């Protein structure tokens with residue numbers, strides 16, 4: 001009770017909005033309940049030791065929001081029904097995105113689609129109670145439920161990197177969102193272009209279990225929800241929708257709210273593109289018909305370098321190149337932007353085919369030529385960006401079955417070129433013009449380095465690896481990443497202030 005009155009003394013709101021505080025239950029939330037409210041976006045995050053900064057009214061408001069989202073009476077107090085919510089099985093993805101994030105970056109982080117119709121998926125493993133082939137069948141069934149509403153087509157692959165990668169993992173599994181053992185959080189998934197879908201392997205996963213069997217979690221019911229995230233949908237507060245965050249069974253089909261979400265993400269753009277492409281001659285007259293409010297804004301849309309995952313980075317001509325979507329930024333030094341950037345990379349690398357819409361793999365050879373890889377081909381430019389020729393991965397003796405390389409870099413340690421495909425890599429000797437023997441090797445040889453890596457660069461003598469919004473520095477002597485990494489890329493490489501929003505984004509690039 002003493003702590004309680006301190007809350008009130010510190011808070012003017014508490015006294016000035018007395019009507020709100022009348023309903024506040026004398027008991028404060030437990031630390032677990034407080035964590036829940038913060039984790040799912042109902043309470044603004046504060047440093048761990050500053051929980052006392054929450055006022056009674058902000059706490060009550062948070063509880064009210066949580067009740068509203070779950071479809072419970074909005075009492076603002078921790079009644080029994082509300083307390084049950086804290087313990088229920090649910091998805092680990094946030095319910096409410098921080099309101100202080102600007103609308104644009106929020107949309108960017110959350111609401112993006114795959115921007116294509118054909119999407120691949122891969123089941124990496126099964127769970128201890130559900131074998132991989134059954135997981136594949138159930139996932140396929142779930143994808144088939146979503147497909148028609150986005151005019152999408154899914155195909156399963158056995159190897160390599162799929163758009164949607166599905167795996168069973170437990171505890172801390174390396175993405176910054178550790179699972180919590182049996183119960184409560186059972187799964188989470190990342191929106192495009194990440195697309196990973198993780199299921200907590202400590203749950204007892206079942207195939208259509210008895211409805212009253214609380215110990216067993218129905219895989220299909222959870223998978224169909226996580227597919228929604230992997231397609232770019234956020235949580236819905238509409239009870240009965242597939243995107244409702246709490247575990248519910250049985251789920252057979254999409255709710256109108258899920259369908260609306262899919263239309264917004266996939267169908268509107270497809271319709272516009274289809275009509276405009278069909279009549280190229282009359283494009284200008286057609287465009288106004290399809291101009292929606294806000295589309296001017298879309299034309300000027302540019303990703304925020306401080307709040308994103310990066311398609312790739314590379315050091316070329318002793319400058320740092322950063323690629324994200326159709327843009328390239330160039331920095332002379334960390335934090336020092338080259339004037340005139342960002343530019344569209346197609347305006348820099350003229351001669352690159354228009355169907356290359358992002359650059360994920362690029363590097364500069366010893367002779368200073370620049371290679372951009374896409375699929376099984378590469379495009380070679382000189383160091384002043386003049387197009388030279390197109391080549392194929394087979395020029396590097398990369399086997400035909402490799403669909404694409406994820407990262408290529410030239411090591412200053414041994415002057416060899418490392419060609420990385422997701423979980424394995426080859427080493428190429430440029431001066432001898434051949435692949436070194438006994439490759440490929442596993443990426444796990446690079447200890448403490450995450451994979452697949454988005455980028456590997458050599459900067460001022462050090463080797464750095466990048467994945468999502470984070471980077472690692474590699475120690476060539478110890479053959480492992482330095483232990484105080486990863487660090488956030490935005491603040492260490494670009495001119496980005498460290499804000500609480502950004503800190504949250506760095507540890508929160510998905511769920």
Ligand SMILES: [Zn+2]
Nearest residue numbers: 091092093245
């Ligand atoms: Zn979810």
Ligand SMILES: [Zn+2]
Nearest residue numbers: 173175177198
């Ligand atoms: Zn995960």
